[in-house]
Amino acid sequence: MAPRPKPxxxxxxxRKKCEVSGDGVNCLRCLSLGALCCFEVVPKSGDRRTLxxxxxxxxxxxxxKCTVHPGxxxxxxxxxxxxxxxxxxxxxxxxxxxxxxSSSETQTTSTSDSIPSAKGVLxxxxxxxxxxxxxxQFDYADWRMEDPDLMPTIxxxxxxxxxxxxxxxxxxxxxxxxxxxxxxxxxxxxxYLRFALCAIAAHVHNPPxxxxxxxxxxxxxxxxxxxxxxxxxxxxxxKAYGYLVLxxxxxxxxAVGQNFLKLGLDxxxxxRLDVDPDDSPWLFHLNLTPRQKEDRRRAFWGLYxxxxxxxGYNPDPSFECDISGDNVKPPGEVFDLGQPIFEDSVALKWxxxxxxxxxxxxxxxxxxxxxLLKILDLDTSHGLIENVQIIxxxxxxxxxxxxxxxxxxxxxxxxxxxxxxNVSVRFLFHTYALNFxxxxxxxxxxxxxxxxxxxxxxxxxxxxxxxxxxxxxxxNQCLECAHRLTNIFFHxxxxxxTYVGFSIFTQLIYNLFEACIICWFASCRMTxxxxxxxxxxxxxxxxxxxxxxxxxxxxxxVVKVEGTKSGSTIVILRCMQAMVREMxxxxxxxxxxxxxxxxxxxxxxxxxxxxSLVGDDFETIEKEPYAYLGLLGLEVAGGVRWKGKYxxxxxxxxxxxx
Numbered sequence: 183m184a185p186r187p188k189p190x191x192x193x194x195x196x197r198k199k200c201e202v203s204g205d206g207v208n209c210l211r212c213l214s215l216g217a218l219c220c221f222e223v224v225p226k227s228g229d230r231r232t233l234x235x236x237x238x239x240x241x242x243x244x245x246x247k248c249t250v251h252p253g254x255x256x257x258x259x260x261x262x263x264x265x266x267x268x269x270x271x272x273x274x275x276x277x278x279x280x281x282x283x284s285s286s287e288t289q290t291t292s293t294s295d296s297i298p299s300a301k302g303v304l305x306x307x308x309x310x311x312x313x314x315x316x317x318x319q320f321d322y323a324d325w326r327m328e329d330p331d332l333m334p335t336i337x338x339x340x341x342x343x344x345x346x347x348x349x350x351x352x353x354x355x356x357x358x359x360x361x362x363x364x365x366x367x368x369x370x371x372x373x374y375l376r377f378a379l380c381a382i383a384a385h386v387h388n389p390p391x392x393x394x395x396x397x398x399x400x401x402x403x404x405x406x407x408x409x410x411x412x413x414x415x416x417x418x419x420x421k422a423y424g425y426l427v428l429x430x431x432x433x434x435x436x437a438v439g440q441n442f443l444k445l446g447l448d449x450x451x452x453x454r455l456d457v458d459p460d461d462s463p464w465l466f467h468l469n470l471t472p473r474q475k476e477d478r479r480r481a482f483w484g485l486y487x488x489x490x491x492x493x494g495y496n497p498d499p500s501f502e503c504d505i506s507g508d509n510v511k512p513p514g515e516v517f518d519l520g521q522p523i524f525e526d527s528v529a530l531k532w533x534x535x536x537x538x539x540x541x542x543x544x545x546x547x548x549x550x551x552x553x554l555l556k557i558l559d560l561d562t563s564h565g566l567i568e569n570v571q572i573i574x575x576x577x578x579x580x581x582x583x584x585x586x587x588x589x590x591x592x593x594x595x596x597x598x599x600x601x602x603x604n605v606s607v608r609f610l611f612h613t614y615a616l617n618f619x620x621x622x623x624x625x626x627x628x629x630x631x632x633x634x635x636x637x638x639x640x641x642x643x644x645x646x647x648x649x650x651x652x653x654x655x656x657x658n659q660c661l662e663c664a665h666r667l668t669n670i671f672f673h674x675x676x677x678x679x680t681y682v683g684f685s686i687f688t689q690l691i692y693n694l695f696e697a698c699i700i701c702w703f704a705s706c707r708m709t710x711x712x713x714x715x716x717x718x719x720x721x722x723x724x725x726x727x728x729x730x731x732x733x734x735x736x737x738x739x740v741v742k743v744e745g746t747k748s749g750s751t752i753v754i755l756r757c758m759q760a761m762v763r764e765m766x767x768x769x770x771x772x773x774x775x776x777x778x779x780x781x782x783x784x785x786x787x788x789x790x791x792x793x794s795l796v797g798d799d800f801e802t803i804e805k806e807p808y809a810y811l812g813l814l815g816l817e818v819a820g821g822v823r824w825k826g827k828y829x830x831x832x833x834x835x836x837x838x839x840x
Contacts, residue, residue, distance in 0.1 A: 190219045191262075220262050231258055238269045332373040332406050338380045338399075339368050345383035355522055355608060357513070358484035359421050360477045362523055374410060375418045377403035378425035385432055386686075393745045400429055401796050407442075415449045417481045423449070424485040430795065432688045434741070434748030436492065436808060437792045443492065446485045447503050455482040458510045476516045476524050483513055487534055494537035494619075495692045495808045497544065497826060507534065527609040529616040532577045536619045539566050540810050543627055547811070548828050550835035554639065557630050558649045567627050574620060580605075582617050582674075587665040588719055590673050611686055614674050618693040621663040621670075625696050626810045631656035632703065633814065635712040637839055642711055654715060657708075661720040664700035667693060668729045675736075687740050688751065692810050695754045698733045699813070701726040702761035706768050707816070727765045734758040749791045753807040757788050757822065764819035789825040 189200035190209055200209045212219035234241075237248035238257050249258045260269035346354035346361045354361035364371060364379075381399035384391050403426060410419070423446030430439030450456060459465055459475040470478075486507055493499055512531045516524040543566050551557055574581065579601065584594040605613050631653050634640045642650055671694065678686060704716075705726045713721050737755045741748050790807040806812075806826045813824040815832025823829065 334369045341380045341383040372418050374406035375422040378422040381429050415452045419449045420481045427488045434744035434751045456505050473516050490534040490537040493541040497806045525606040527612050529612040533616050536623045550832050554839045587662045590669050611678050621667040622693045622696045625660050625663040628656035628659045632660045636707040660700050664697040667697045691751050694733045698730050698758045701730040705765045723769045727769050730762050734762050750808045753788050753790050760818040760822040787823045787825050
């Protein structure tokens with residue numbers, strides 16, 4: 183049989199020779215497949231078709247371009263194939279150019295397209311079984327062989343599913359992205375996003391998986407990131423970078439996540455994600471649904487939140503960007519067909535503001551003042567304390583303040599339950615983190631004045647009334663924060679482990695360290711004259727030792743969960759252990775002389791070890807440990823010091839004013 187001058191639709195798509203059969207109507211391939219043999223109709227110059235505003239079900243399932251002639255409600259392809267009875271489209275008012283989309287940002291169709299019905303899924307399955315591979319349409323034209331190391335597996339899917347649904351006990355509602363969409367499209371998601379999330383899932387999996395599993399997934403995610411160099415930026419990249427930063431934090435190596443954080447912020451700047459989708463005219467043609475808009479916001483807030491947290495505890499941030507969250511709406515709740523897709527998390531916007539205050543406080547205390555009077559007359563830390571008080575007044579309904587700083591009574595616990603009744607159980611941890619950070623922030627802002635109580639030159643008899651009241655107020659504030667933070671933490675940590683797992687406490691180590699510093703200082707450094715002015719219950723050495731011991735034991739568990747490459751947490755643990763040893767000596771009534779406690783110029787200097795998370799490369803570098811404020815020049819008994827660029831200057835400042 184002679185080939186036709188023009189192939190039919192099926193032969194053209196399969197790139198096969200189209201030979202006419204004996205009846206002169208159908209081709210041989212269509213007859214053998216039992217399919218309708220038809221040709222593409224080329225519209226005349228005066229017959230212009232437009233994209234349908236809402237494609238028909240048949241075009242949506244097959245992802246065909248659904249075009250309609252002016253004034254008609256049946257699409258062009260359904261007319262060709264004789265399925266007009268099942269076709270119902272809405273013509274567009276204007277032609278819409280084709281666009282490139284990423285992630286869940288597809289051109290809006292109907293709600294039934296975002297969540298397919300059971301009948302639609304069954305039709306797709308039957309169509310795949312009844313069609314040959316050559317005739318199956320794909321959304322991409324790149325037929326290069328995928329790297330086997332980057333292909334999705336059922337094991338990877340089960341990791342993501344167990345993380346998002348708590349092994350099927352709750353809907354897949356995440357903070358950072360549309361979890362429902364991600365799971366339904368898991369096997370077509372970009373490899374860098376799949377592996378980044380699976381690395382987190384393997385690390386927090388219950389029961390625990392071997393550490394090599396999470397490291398392997400992290401290495402594959404990193405490999406996929408390197409392969410996408412030069413690709414067009416998309417929202418999925420921001421999500422992947424955010425999860426890689428979070429993985430590095432959970433492994434006790436926040437410095438490793440710095441490169442991913444910087445790359446992610448560059449993508450945010452390129453995509454202008456720091457502008458809310460509702461205020462972005464360049465997105466209007468996409469007709470994004472509320473669900474897709476919130477997905478963009480969550481991608482921004484996920485990475486931006488990591489950046490703000492890094493500013494709070496990183497003593498030497500390698501970069502500071504001009505990106506702000508002021509123009510993006512805070513995370514809100516979104517429902518689709520009655521199903522929760524995103525839930526509200528109002529606490530986080532205050533957490534990020536407090537992290538910025540901690541960053542500004544550390545910058546203001548990089549170098550010691552010229553004289554002790556500058557600290558005593560410090561005007562509320564350059565207005566930062568007033569900023570904290572404003573935040574406290576705005577989020578007061580989320581703060582868990584017991585009737586007494588020394589304990590949480592049964593009545594307090596019942597009041598806390600009522601107070602947080604409207605907070606989603608998935609994001610209770612965010613509310614608890616707001617409480618911990620508020621107390622840590624107040625403690626760090628008042629700590630320089632607290633340190634003055636260790637100096638003989640600052641005896642209350644030698645100070646003015648205003649200086650006396652300022653130091654007394656700052657000291658009481660630090661002690662109250664330490665007691666409240668410790669009590670709230672151990673009151674809520676069991677609930678946090680129930681919903682988010684133990685590994686989440688890696689993000690709270692700096693709060694616990696701040697409380698332990700106050701306990702140690704009040705027990706071992708505060709002079710007798712100032713201790714006599716304090717509430718005896720606040721400075722009782724037995725109670726302070728019990729608090730510090732409990733915090734240190736918990737920190738040991740965090741280091742164990744982080745694994746063999748813990749860097750930032752293990753430094754804090756060593757410092758806390760040295761503090762507890764010194765507190766134990768003071769509890770027995772012994773006093774460590776200054777020459778003994780600072781014995782040493784050759785004493786131990788605590789440094790953070792930064793090592794690669796990929797492979798068995800043990801090449802390391804040492805940096806200043808992460809903390810909200812460090813030790814600010816003080817030493818623990820035995821000459822234990824905190825490594826820092828300005829720690830020697832602060833140490834000399836306190837020594838010269840003794």
